[in-house]
Amino acid sequence: MAETRAKTIGQFLARQGILVAFVLFMIGFALANGRFLGIDNIMGVVRSSAILGVIALGVTFVVISGNLDLSVGSMMSFSTIVVLDLHDKIGPALAIPAMFAMTMALGALIGFLVGYLKLNSLIVTLGMLSAIHGLTLTYSGGKNMDIDDKAGTWFSFFGQDSVLGIPVPILVIALLAVLLSLLLSRTPFGRKVYAVGGNGVAATFSGIPRARVVFMCYLISAFCVAVAGLLQASRSLGSQNTVGQGTELDVLAAVILGGASLLGGSGTIFKTVIGVLILGFIQNGLLLVGLAFYVQYVVTWVIIILAVWLDIAAKRGRLLSPIA
Amino acid sequence: MKPYLKQSAIWGFVVLELIFFSVAGEFLSLSDKAFMDLDNMLLLFKQSAPIGIIALGMTVVMINGNIDLSVGAIFALCAIIMLDSMKWPIFAGLGDWVILVGWLLALLSGMVLGLINGLIVWKTGVDAFIVTLGSMLGYRGLVFMYNGENPTSNLNWTMVDIAEADILGIETPTIVFVICTILVWLLMTRTVHGRNAYAIGDNREAAVNAGIRVGPHMVWNFVLIGFLAALSAVVFYSASGSVNPNDGTLYELWVITAVVLGGTKLTGGSGSVIATFGGVIAIQLLRKGLGHIGADTAMVNLVIGLILIAVLFLDRQLNRKGKEELRT
Numbered sequence: 001m002a003e004t005r006a007k008t009i010g011q012f013l014a015r016q017g018i019l020v021a022f023v024l025f026m027i028g029f030a031l032a033n034g035r036f037l038g039i040d041n042i043m044g045v046v047r048s049s050a051i052l053g054v055i056a057l058g059v060t061f062v063v064i065s066g067n068l069d070l071s072v073g074s075m076m077s078f079s080t081i082v083v084l085d086l087h088d089k090i091g092p093a094l095a096i097p098a099m100f101a102m103t104m105a106l107g108a109l110i111g112f113l114v115g116y117l118k119l120n121s122l123i124v125t126l127g128m129l130s131a132i133h134g135l136t137l138t139y140s141g142g143k144n145m146d147i148d149d150k151a152g153t154w155f156s157f158f159g160q161d162s163v164l165g166i167p168v169p170i171l172v173i174a175l176l177a178v179l180l181s182l183l184l185s186r187t188p189f190g191r192k193v194y195a196v197g198g199n200g201v202a203a204t205f206s207g208i209p210r211a212r213v214v215f216m217c218y219l220i221s222a223f224c225v226a227v228a229g230l231l232q233a234s235r236s237l238g239s240q241n242t243v244g245q246g247t248e249l250d251v252l253a254a255v256i257l258g259g260a261s262l263l264g265g266s267g268t269i270f271k272t273v274i275g276v277l278i279l280g281f282i283q284n285g286l287l288l289v290g291l292a293f294y295v296q297y298v299v300t301w302v303i304i305i306l307a308v309w310l311d312i313a314a315k316r317g318r319l320l321s322p323i324a
Numbered sequence: 325m326k327p328y329l330k331q332s333a334i335w336g337f338v339v340l341e342l343i344f345f346s347v348a349g350e351f352l353s354l355s356d357k358a359f360m361d362l363d364n365m366l367l368l369f370k371q372s373a374p375i376g377i378i379a380l381g382m383t384v385v386m387i388n389g390n391i392d393l394s395v396g397a398i399f400a401l402c403a404i405i406m407l408d409s410m411k412w413p414i415f416a417g418l419g420d421w422v423i424l425v426g427w428l429l430a431l432l433s434g435m436v437l438g439l440i441n442g443l444i445v446w447k448t449g450v451d452a453f454i455v456t457l458g459s460m461l462g463y464r465g466l467v468f469m470y471n472g473e474n475p476t477s478n479l480n481w482t483m484v485d486i487a488e489a490d491i492l493g494i495e496t497p498t499i500v501f502v503i504c505t506i507l508v509w510l511l512m513t514r515t516v517h518g519r520n521a522y523a524i525g526d527n528r529e530a531a532v533n534a535g536i537r538v539g540p541h542m543v544w545n546f547v548l549i550g551f552l553a554a555l556s557a558v559v560f561y562s563a564s565g566s567v568n569p570n571d572g573t574l575y576e577l578w579v580i581t582a583v584v585l586g587g588t589k590l591t592g593g594s595g596s597v598i599a600t601f602g603g604v605i606a607i608q609l610l611r612k613g614l615g616h617i618g619a620d621t622a623m624v625n626l627v628i629g630l631i632l633i634a635v636l637f638l639d640r641q642l643n644r645k646g647k648e649e650l651r652t
Contacts, residue, residue, distance in 0.1 A: 070577075119636050123584055126577060127636070130628025137622030179488060209464050246573070249393075249457060256454055263451075294468030301462025309448040321449030323532070 005078055008299060014024070018259055018271070018307055022278050036288055041165065049280035050169035051076075051228045053273065055247060056254045057180050059172075060272045061217040063255050066197035066264025070264070071106075071128035073252055075286040076244030078136045078210025079103040079229025084145040084239055102224045107222020108215070115214035129248065136241050146238035154229050157273035159235030169231050176227065180220070180226035193217060195266025221278035253300060254279050257307055278303070334586050334602035338609060345613035352617040362426035366493055373497035374399075376604040377556040379582045380508045381549030383600040386583060387512065388545045389525035389592025392443065395553045396575035397463035398437045400411035402554035403567040404470050406430035407478040419583050420482045424595065427562075431554045436464060436548020442543035462577065465567050474527065479565035497559045504552065509597040521545060525592025573600050583609055 027035045055072050062069045079099050086095035110128055114121045147153060161168050184190040194202040196213045204210050232243060258275030260267025282303070284294045313319045335413050378395050385392050405406070410426040418425060441459055445452045470476070512518035524531040524538050532538055561567055565648050586603030588595025607628060614624050 052595060089384060113633060117637065119640060120590055121637050122590060123634055127629040127632035130625045134622045138626065142622065158564065174401030249460065252457060254459065262453060295467045297461040297465025301458045301465065305444060305460040307448045308454050309345065312449055320447050322448065323446060
């Protein structure tokens, strides 16, 4: 009896370990600093994680379908720069759809290369990381982008305003998370994404258009990047060319922390959100405790390895790998 | 015959670049100097050395079926350890011998960092991509913890003299790069370890069944790339004498680009050290060449990205036979 109970607890820990760790962290930080669980602080953390989070939502689709996307950082720089530049040229009402169209065209290109031409997603998106960065620099001529009339534009709404006391970035990521979560868990398309990532060959034999599903995943990812670019541009109203550089790896860290397997076929939007929040709260908690910002890197390292290791260990039923 | 043909593809590309930039340079270049003069080519080799030395290790790791994203952070951490350790009070009485101590400490640290990666990959069974993605963050964190956000400097003129010494005009970085290429090539083509590394990358199950101890081979390869990342730092920072905590960021991406350009497969089991050498030269040539004809860095990024994808596409088209994929 006691044994089965221990086993159940073990299984629970293995399955929801990341949530348990999250709760433990929150309690620890809350005890160390009274302000940590204050509503202002929590809002602040969620808000500053929103941009990373929005991208992570899209990348979750790509990862579940069994691919990777390393180009999201460059792509976010691109959309931020483009929307800021067009803002003064054709006005915000036209600039936003134009930016979405351009960013999603890039996503479609990647989707075509990975989906229809079946090229390795890691290398394609690595190439696109470099190429889109070059594109951004060419577009901006290497200069920083700024909006002329910073006080008078309604464009700042997305990044700076609040609705009913809740900052808009939080509303955006919440809305997007709910919609994408429904898409992934409640629609035939969502099931196809899991099927393609879980076993591509089997999916093809059961009549699922693998290429089109992969293509759509990259399109969703690009859409999310465009949203993130919009939030970033609207928040700062000016930007360097390198604003998104390095985001791709933070995003992957969050997605992996949420428990999505890089081999594809597993992961959920909810877990990705948890992964993003864990990264955000650890960063914030360590700062509040008085540690320098770079300590979070080391902590993140340990957490990522432990999270994935325990997940794998639970699946194979033993702690250490059986490889000789 | 076929493997030689594949290996020589990258050299064909290098020759093509040389011809293109020489001709285009005649019309577009702002300077009177020819693109292909000796000084320029020697400089090219010297500038490729930091990325190139790491790329050799990445080739081995990728042939083995793994990947290492933490090389940039290892590079920076070892550079800091090298420069800082020379100022430690316990080594105060050593005079210029302290340089040797600093170098050895840096190389040792690189091997230890690689060992940590390798042991985690082996013992936990977590994919190398995730393990080294984590340690890329973790090691970078250690870099910052070492000296905050300040640069670490230690200019030692004897060290600079050694780092910039030359034999017949060929400078130290180039010499180290070439010697390393030859040694790693010998390791991969003439030793049991190399043969096993190919076997493991090609088919891990089969390698296990053939009695190859997969784990230790993988660990040694991670130690090797750690060592080479540290060596790259030693070569580079002995001359410059100052390291910023952000140095080496994105190196992993440049290195992987060079290796893939050289034709090494991400899936493991195939690849060549000599072809990686060619890939490194090709990238550096592209950078210099585009600069020569007046293009800016933006164009370099764009072109390298597109070439990478084109190479992948061509490679797939040429190697389709025999491995016909499932058509959809």
